[in-house]
Amino acid sequence: MMLAAFADPVFDSQRTFRALLQAMARPAAPRALPVLPPSPAPIAPAAMAIVLTLCDATTSVWLQQPEDEAVHHVRFHAGLKLVEQPQQADFALITDPMSMPPLEAFALGAPRYPDRSASVIVQATAIHSLPCVQAEAGRGVHVLASAQDGATPPQPPPASRGGSTFAGADICASRGGGTFVGPGIRDTQTVAIDGLPADFWHQRAALAAQLPLGIDLFFVAGQHVLALPRTTRLLEG
Amino acid sequence: MTYNFAFLDEDTKRMLRRALLKAVAIPGYQVPFGSREMPLPYGWGTGGIQVTAALLGPDDVLKVIDQGADDTTNAVNIRRFFSRVAAVATTEHTAEATLIQTRHRIPETSLREDQILVFQVPEPEPLRTLEPREAETRTLHALADYGLMHVKLYEDIAQYGHIATSYDYPVLVDGRFLTSPSPIPKFDNPKLDRSPALMLFGAGREKRLYAIPPYTHVESLAFDDHPFEIQRWEHQCELCGSGESYLDEVIVDDRGTRMFVCSDTDFCSGRRAEAQA
Numbered sequence: 001m002m003l004a005a006f007a008d009p010v011f012d013s014q015r016t017f018r019a020l021l022q023a024m025a026r027p028a029a030p031r032a033l034p035v036l037p038p039s040p041a042p043i044a045p046a047a048m049a050i051v052l053t054l055c056d057a058t059t060s061v062w063l064q065q066p067e068d069e070a071v072h073h074v075r076f077h078a079g080l081k082l083v084e085q086p087q088q089a090d091f092a093l094i095t096d097p098m099s100m101p102p103l104e105a106f107a108l109g110a111p112r113y114p115d116r117s118a119s120v121i122v123q124a125t126a127i128h129s130l131p132c133v134q135a136e137a138g139r140g141v142h143v144l145a146s147a148q149d150g151a152t153p154p155q156p157p158p159a160s161r162g163g164s165t166f167a168g169a170d171i172c173a174s175r176g177g178g179t180f181v182g183p184g185i186r187d188t189q190t191v192a193i194d195g196l197p198a199d200f201w202h203q204r205a206a207l208a209a210q211l212p213l214g215i216d217l218f219f220v221a222g223q224h225v226l227a228l229p230r231t232t233r234l235l236e237g
Numbered sequence: 238m239t240y241n242f243a244f245l246d247e248d249t250k251r252m253l254r255r256a257l258l259k260a261v262a263i264p265g266y267q268v269p270f271g272s273r274e275m276p277l278p279y280g281w282g283t284g285g286i287q288v289t290a291a292l293l294g295p296d297d298v299l300k301v302i303d304q305g306a307d308d309t310t311n312a313v314n315i316r317r318f319f320s321r322v323a324a325v326a327t328t329e330h331t332a333e334a335t336l337i338q339t340r341h342r343i344p345e346t347s348l349r350e351d352q353i354l355v356f357q358v359p360e361p362e363p364l365r366t367l368e369p370r371e372a373e374t375r376t377l378h379a380l381a382d383y384g385l386m387h388v389k390l391y392e393d394i395a396q397y398g399h400i401a402t403s404y405d406y407p408v409l410v411d412g413r414f415l416t417s418p419s420p421i422p423k424f425d426n427p428k429l430d431r432s433p434a435l436m437l438f439g440a441g442r443e444k445r446l447y448a449i450p451p452y453t454h455v456e457s458l459a460f461d462d463h464p465f466e467i468q469r470w471e472h473q474c475e476l477c478g479s480g481e482s483y484l485d486e487v488i489v490d491d492r493g494t495r496m497f498v499c500s501d502t503d504f505c506s507g508r509r510a511e512a513q514a
Contacts, residue, residue, distance in 0.1 A: 010242050014294045017254045021292070024261045025435040025450045026350075054258070056251050090255075111379035115259040115268045183264045183411045183453035186431075212413060216262040229262035231411060 003038040005052055005077035012037070016053040023227040024216070028180040028189035030127045030224040040069040042095040044123045046220035048074075051121070055080045055091055062089035064096060086118070094122045097196050103203045108213040117230075118215045125195030127221045128177075176200070182232035191226065193219050201234055208233065243290040244322040249273055253291035253446070257437060260448040265410030266378070267361050267445040275441065282315055283441025285338050285357035292336060292353065292437075293319065298326045300334035305342040305483065305500035312340070331503050341404075343425040345482045345504040348434035350451065356419045358440040361447060363407045363417040383415045386458060394463055403468065409456045410449055418455075424467045424483045429455040472497040477508035 006012035015034040023031050039048035042065050055061055057079045063070060066082065074080055083089050086105040094100045100122070109117030177192035178201070207214050207230070214230025241247065249271070256270040275283040293299070299319055303312040307329040315338060316327045328334050331346040338355040348354060364374045367385045377383070386407055393401045406423035410416045418429055419438060429436065429449060436449040449455060459465040473480045475496045482504055484497040499505035 010247060011294065013247070013251075014242075018292065018294065021254075021257060021261065021435070024258050025448075054251060054255055056248055058248075058252065059255070112375040113269075114263050114266060115256070117259075119258070184261075184450035186452040212263050212266060216258070231262070231264065 002076065003040060003073060006035060006037050006049075009052075012049075013053040016049050019225065020050065020053065020218070020227070023218070023225050024229055025184050026189075027182060027184045027228050027232040028191045028226060029185075030129050030191065030226045032223050033220075033225050036223060040067075040073045042067065042123075043070050043073075043093065044095075044220055046223060046225055047093055047095075047121050047123055050218055050220070050225070051080070051091070051093065052078055054119075057081065059090045060088055062086050062092040064092070064094050064100060089118050092118055092120045094120060097122050097124065097200075100197065103200075103207060103215060106215050108207065108210060108215060111213065114212040114214070117213065119218065120215055121218045121220065122196070124193045124219045124221045126193075127219060127224050127226050128192040128194070129190070177234075179235045180228070180232050181235060182229075184229075185232070188235070193226070194221075204228075205234060205236075240322050242295075242323055243293045243319070243325075244275075245273065245287065245290045249287075250291045253287055256446050257288065257291065257448065260437070260446045261435070261450050263414075264450055264453050265408075265414030265416035265447060267440075267447045269444055270446050272441045272444040276318070277314070279442035280359060282311060282338070282340055282357035284439030284443075284446070285340070285355050285441075286315060286318070286439075287441060288355045288437050288439035288446065289315075289319065289336060289338050290323075292355070293323050293325055295323075295325065297335045298328050298333055300328050300331060300337045300503075301339075302337065302342060302344070302501075302503075303340040304485075305344070305504075306502045308502060329503050330507075341420045341422075342483070342500060343421060343428045345499070345501045346507075348428075348432060350433045352434045354432075354434050354436045356421075356436065356438040358417065358419040358438045358445075359442070360405075361417055361438065361440040361443050361445040363405075363415050378414060381413060383409075383458075386415060387460075390458060390460070394460070400459070400463060400465075406465075407458050409458060411453050412456070415458075416447065416449070416455075422468060422483055423457065423465075426455075426457045426465070427467065431455075470497060474499045474505060477505045477512070479505070479508060 012035040019033050033046050033049050036045035037048050039045045055078045059080055060083045061080045062083050086101050106118035176196045179188045179190045181188050217228040219226045256268045260268045301312040301316040303309040319325050320327050331344040336353050340357045362374055368374050390400050404422045405420040406426055408416050408418050431452050433451055435451050438447045457465040470484050476498050482499045485500045487496055489496055
């Protein structure tokens with residue numbers, strides 16, 4: 001039997017959009033999605049909420065695992081166009097990040113139109129914000145807090161500044177993630193994202209040379225979403 | 238006749254929402270969008286209204302200002318429009334609002350992280366008066382070639398001895414895109430820098446959206462020997478006595494008597510209420 005979509009399409013998508021907008025405006029900070037619609041495997045409910053909120057007949061979507069039930073579901077409820085190649089996608093849905101294509105396989109936009117670029121939704125295993133540091137290294141939070149205090153005025157340090165790591169970043173980096181700076185982040189934002197390929201952050205850092213071209217990422221895990229627009233930089237450890 | 242919630246159909250809202258997310262992801266870059274015909278003419282805030290309609294939910298509290306005032310025609314009509322098509326709560330108090338649509342001012346009261354400011358923009362392209370061709374201005378943005386604007390500001394200095402641009406003063410967002418802050422007085426430009434609130438800009442006639450995310454570096458263009466300066470007045474507001482707010486000069490009778498009053502009506506009435514209490 002086919003699953004339902006949003007119970008209240010107008011207001012559920014409005015509330016989801018506001019969460020996504022704040023997520024994109026305040027990168028690397030996880031936030032809870034207000035509504036989780038039913039979704040067929042392998043699509044997670046949080047990813048389905050994003051698809052139903054943003055995609056329709058005018059968007060091209062690439063599914064990493066286009067299984068029949070998932071394809072029927074998104075076609076029926078969102079009426080979206082499915083494409084064969086990641087390069088053609090406005091939105092890509094990564095349901096198995098460990099075998100995802102390289103980030104450069106997605107559209108980065110054109111120099112005159114950097115907005116013509118992919119938004120990639122990645123279903124991560126877990127997202128941990130600052131408490132992961134606290135849980136795994138008692139002194140992590142303390143060191144991180146002092147680093148934030150020292151960051152006034154909050155001019156983001158250039159990503160190339162090496163050797164300035166602190167314990168919190170190390171812990172989170174070892175789990176995939178780290179400390180981020182960029183527009184939307186007051187000082188720094190530390191987060192760990194589990195379940196990504198080992199070279200994911202290197203691939204992403206390599207794209208930064210092409211700014212303002214790039215791709216914008218939504219990570220989902222459970223009820224949470226976290227956005228990393230192209231301008232958010234991972235501080236090198 | 239009834240309309241969909243907040244007037245626009247859901248396909249249009251989705252299109253606007255996708256464009257807004259790209260706008261936030263590329264700070265200061267103008268994202269093209271399919272601007273719809275609205276029940277008021279271009280130039281009256283159709284861009285801002287479409288952005289507001291894409292954002293608005295039943296829990297929002299909307300404030301609309303025009304040149305800082307809640308009680309002018311444009312502000313009153315847009316506020317009534319949304320209370321009619323979205324049954325949304327409205328307010329005149331900056332601190333109570335979750336969403337503020339503005340024409341040509343940023344409120345004096347500091348904004349918070351949980352507020353969003355929506356600007357009505359007549360001309361989103363800061364280079365347009367210097368270069369009329371869209372294809373050319375796009376190329377200049379792609380190359381981050383903003384020499385034209387520096388020459389324009391330099392010519393001001395050469396002619397007048399100072400930078401004479403007093404509103405719509407160009408800014409560089411996150412060190413990359415030259416951006417129009419909309420025709421706010423340059424007095425408000427410092428409020429754009431590292432604002433806790435998200436700022437969204439909509440230009441309906443020109444069909445462009447752009448954004449300045451929170452805590453983003455926004456630099457008003459200037460020269461080392463001619464630093465950026467904001468307007469200053471020798472007067473204080475004659476109603477509330479404020480010496481820090483942006484003042485309007487108002488002619489109050491047929492003999493040309495003038496008075497200076499706060500342009501932000503909520504800020505001014507709040508101060509007067511405080512003084513009386």
